[in-house]
Amino acid sequence: SLTVGVLALQGGFSEHLDLLRTAAHHISSTDAASKTDFTLLEVRTEEQLARCDALIIPGGESTTISFVAAQSGILEPLRDFVKVQKRPTWGTCAGLILLSDEANATKKGGQELIGGLGVRVHRNHFGRQIESFEANMTLPFLDDQGAQAGFPGVFIRAPVVEEILATNDSRPPVEVLAKLPGRLNKMKPGVSQANTKDDSGDIIAVRQGNVLGTSFHPELTKDARIHVWWLKQILGQQ
Numbered sequence: 001s002l003t004v005g006v007l008a009l010q011g012g013f014s015e016h017l018d019l020l021r022t023a024a025h026h027i028s029s030t031d032a033a034s035k036t037d038f039t040l041l042e043v044r045t046e047e048q049l050a051r052c053d054a055l056i057i058p059g060g061e062s063t064t065i066s067f068v069a070a071q072s073g074i075l076e077p078l079r080d081f082v083k084v085q086k087r088p089t090w091g092t093c094a095g096l097i098l099l100s101d102e103a104n105a106t107k108k109g110g111q112e113l114i115g116g117l118g119v120r121v122h123r124n125h126f127g128r129q130i131e132s133f134e135a136n137m138t139l140p141f142l143d144d145q146g147a148q149a150g151f152p153g154v155f156i157r158a159p160v161v162e163e164i165l166a167t168n169d170s171r172p173p174v175e176v177l178a179k180l181p182g183r184l185n186k187m188k189p190g191v192s193q194a195n196t197k198d199d200s201g202d203i204i205a206v207r208q209g210n211v212l213g214t215s216f217h218p219e220l221t222k223d224a225r226i227h228v229w230w231l232k233q234i235l236g237q238q
């Protein structure tokens with residue numbers, strides 16, 4: 001059995017739980033080899049975190065999430081979960097920021113991060129006037145589930161990975177899983193077509209060992225393909 005938690009301090013945690021439920025049902029009903037029982041839970045305490053085999057950190061406001069995490073004493077356990085126990089952890093948007101080793105300085109100064117991805121993110125990369133947009137993306141890593149059917153990429157005051165940091169530790173290399181096409185770097189609001197095979201643009205999905213980060217919010221769509229892909233990877237690793 002696999003226990004998957006969603007950090008439920010702030011942001012889109014219930015949306016992630018909905019898609020995890022869909023994905024778990026999909027895997028149980030289509031994958032004959034998988035007899036896995038999934039347990040899904042909201043995580044607010046160190047005790048709840050300790051029950052998890054894997055964790056999602058949702059989108060929301062990264063400064064709020066890290067402030068509440070520090071106040072409630074779960075920040076250090078989260079660092080241990082990701083970096084010492086190396087359990088599978090996926091962050092979307094604010095979650096990507098929290099899972100990065102560095103975030104660019106903001107007006108209010110730095111913020112406490114969990115870390116785990118050897119990258120520096122640029123918060124609110126697409127600026128204020130174009131706070132959100134949706135791009136129909138081709139995600140090559142979804143190939144076993146039909147990457148050709150575009151994935152609805154929802155970007156809300158989204159970060160991008162602006163630099164992959166040189167690490168002198170024993171972590172595996174950072175893999176770039178998807179980029180926005182260069183022509184979308186200065187995107188206007190609205191729906192655009194994005195083909196992430198054009199790799200001249202901003203990095204919007206990375207993985208390093210047990211840690212996955214995406215700039216966009218699959219949890220704000222009905223598309224569970226990334227959740228299915230992530231869960232299947234975890235099952236394969238076990």
Ligand code: GLN
Binds near residue numbers: 058095097124157
């Ligand atoms: N801009 C937010 C932050 O810095 C992230 C936005 C989001 O998660 N949608 O935390």
